[in-house]
Amino acid sequence: MRVRRYCLPFAFSLLLPWAASATAETNTGNSELIAQGKYLAIAADCGACHNTPGGPAMGGGYAIASPLGNIIASNITPSKIAGIGDYSEADFARAVRQGINKQGQHLYPAMPYTSYGKITDGDIHALYVYFMQGVKADDTPAAATSLPFPFNLRASMALWNLLFADDKPFTPRKDVSSEVNRGDYLVNALAHCDTCHTPRNSLMGQDNSKALSGGSLGSWYAPNITPDATSGIGNWSDADLARYLQTGHVPGKAQAAGPMAEAVEHSLQYLSKEDINAMVAYLRQVPAVSQGEHIARDSWGQPSTDEARLRGASQVDAGWKVFSGTCANCHQPDGQGTALYPSLFHNSATGAPQADNLIATIVFGVHRTVQGEPIDMPAFGPSGFYTDRLSDRQIADVSNYVLKNYGNPAVKVTAQQVETIRNGGETPLLAKLARPQVWGSVLVVVLGLIFVALRRRGKKDGNA
CATH class of the missing domain: 1.20.5 (Single alpha-helices involved in coiled-coils or other helix-helix interfaces)
Incomplete structure (x- = not known):
C-alpha cells in the first residue's frame, strides 16, 4: 500500500481529479450539472485521497500518513454496498461540510471538511449529482482506518470540531469585487489552500490570525503566500503567480514539489484562466504577514565557480563532493540549472528561512506532470530507484553546501534534521501526548x- 504524507491537522492531503472522470457515466438529462460537478470535484481535488493508483475511480483505499497513523480514504462511489450510494443529498452535504457520515460517525480531518464547510448549496448539489451519476459504482469496500487510543474514538472529534470547524457556507463580501470573492471561495473552500498554508496550534487547529502565512506539512513546509514583500509573495507579479498555479514552475523563483506538485498536477492546471486569476486577485489583498526576513526567499545566491576550482583538489568540502557527483550534472556545475532542472540560486527552496523543502526534495524527489510533460527528479533518500543512495549525513552535507553557495547561508542542516524529515517531520504535541x-x-x-x-x-x- 502506497502511503502519502502531508497536510495537517493530521498531515493531511490534497485530492486527485482526472482518474475520477476516467470511468464517468453519462446522464443526458443532467449532463450540464454533471459537468459542473466534475469541475468542482477537480477544483476540490477530491480524487487525490479517494483514488488508489490502478484502482477504481473514487474507490478509496489510499493511505494518508498522519502523525497519529495511517488514515484510509473511503469508497465514495455510488455503490450501495461499499460506497455512498444510499446517501441522500442531505447526508452527502453533512459529510462534506461537517465531517459526519450517514452512520453518524465523525470523519477524520484528513478530509478537509473544515474548508469544505464553506461550499455553497448549489455547488453541493452539483457535486452530489456528479458523484451519484457521473462516477461508476464500485462494490469493493475500502480498508478501515485503525488509529491508536484515544484517536480511535471518533466521537472525540466532536470536541475538536466545536473548537475548529465551521460549516457556514461562503458569504460574498460586499466591499470587494466579484473576482476577489471568487478567489476567496476557491482558496478557502474548494481548493482548500488554507488547510496547508495556514499554521496550526498545539491542538492542530488552524491559527487563522496568521492565515496563509505558512505551515508545516510533516516532511514539507507550505510557505507564506500572503503579499508580504520579503516573507511572502509580494515580489511576485500576477503573471508569476498564475504561471506557478498552472504549471508549478516559475524560472528564478520557485518550483512545486511534494503536496504542491500534486495539487498542480491533479487540480490547479485544469482550472479555468478566470479562476486562476481570481485566486491571484484574492491572494493580493489578504493581510500581509511578515516573519522578519530582510531578503525575499527567491533573491538569494549567485552562480558558483567551485567546480573548476575544486576538481582534483586533495582536500575539498564534503558537501561539494556530493554535489559534484550527484547534483551538478542536472543543475549544472555553477548551479544555474537548465530548461528542465531549476537554478539553485534565486530559488525559494534554497532561500527559505527553513530547510524542510530542500531536504525533502533531495530525500523524496520531485514528480509532477503538467500539460503532458513529466518533470522528475529522482529520490536520493529512502524510496524509489535510488533507495538509500545518500545517507542522512551526506544529505545534510550537500544541503549545507547548496545553502552556503546558492541560498540562505544562515540556515544549517544536521543529519538529525534529515532523519526527522525522512520519517515524516516533527511530531505535533497532540500526537506526543x-x-x-x-x-x-x-x-x-x-x-x-x-x-x-x-x-x-x-x-x-x-x-x-
Whole structure:
C-alpha cells in the first residue's frame, strides 16, 4: 500500500481529479450539472485521497500518513454496498461540510471538511449529482482506518470540531469585487489552500490570525503566500503567480514539489484562466504577514565557480563532493540549472528561512506532470530507484553546501534534521501526548498522588 504524507491537522492531503472522470457515466438529462460537478470535484481535488493508483475511480483505499497513523480514504462511489450510494443529498452535504457520515460517525480531518464547510448549496448539489451519476459504482469496500487510543474514538472529534470547524457556507463580501470573492471561495473552500498554508496550534487547529502565512506539512513546509514583500509573495507579479498555479514552475523563483506538485498536477492546471486569476486577485489583498526576513526567499545566491576550482583538489568540502557527483550534472556545475532542472540560486527552496523543502526534495524527489510533460527528479533518500543512495549525513552535507553557495547561508542542516524529515517531520504535541508511554507516565503520577493522599489520610486518622 502506497502511503502519502502531508497536510495537517493530521498531515493531511490534497485530492486527485482526472482518474475520477476516467470511468464517468453519462446522464443526458443532467449532463450540464454533471459537468459542473466534475469541475468542482477537480477544483476540490477530491480524487487525490479517494483514488488508489490502478484502482477504481473514487474507490478509496489510499493511505494518508498522519502523525497519529495511517488514515484510509473511503469508497465514495455510488455503490450501495461499499460506497455512498444510499446517501441522500442531505447526508452527502453533512459529510462534506461537517465531517459526519450517514452512520453518524465523525470523519477524520484528513478530509478537509473544515474548508469544505464553506461550499455553497448549489455547488453541493452539483457535486452530489456528479458523484451519484457521473462516477461508476464500485462494490469493493475500502480498508478501515485503525488509529491508536484515544484517536480511535471518533466521537472525540466532536470536541475538536466545536473548537475548529465551521460549516457556514461562503458569504460574498460586499466591499470587494466579484473576482476577489471568487478567489476567496476557491482558496478557502474548494481548493482548500488554507488547510496547508495556514499554521496550526498545539491542538492542530488552524491559527487563522496568521492565515496563509505558512505551515508545516510533516516532511514539507507550505510557505507564506500572503503579499508580504520579503516573507511572502509580494515580489511576485500576477503573471508569476498564475504561471506557478498552472504549471508549478516559475524560472528564478520557485518550483512545486511534494503536496504542491500534486495539487498542480491533479487540480490547479485544469482550472479555468478566470479562476486562476481570481485566486491571484484574492491572494493580493489578504493581510500581509511578515516573519522578519530582510531578503525575499527567491533573491538569494549567485552562480558558483567551485567546480573548476575544486576538481582534483586533495582536500575539498564534503558537501561539494556530493554535489559534484550527484547534483551538478542536472543543475549544472555553477548551479544555474537548465530548461528542465531549476537554478539553485534565486530559488525559494534554497532561500527559505527553513530547510524542510530542500531536504525533502533531495530525500523524496520531485514528480509532477503538467500539460503532458513529466518533470522528475529522482529520490536520493529512502524510496524509489535510488533507495538509500545518500545517507542522512551526506544529505545534510550537500544541503549545507547548496545553502552556503546558492541560498540562505544562515540556515544549517544536521543529519538529525534529515532523519526527522525522512520519517515524516516533527511530531505535533497532540500526537506526543497520545503516545502510550505518556499515558503510562500520567497514570503513574495519578496513582502516586492517590497513594500519597491515602497515606496522609491514614496518618491523620491514626492521630485522631
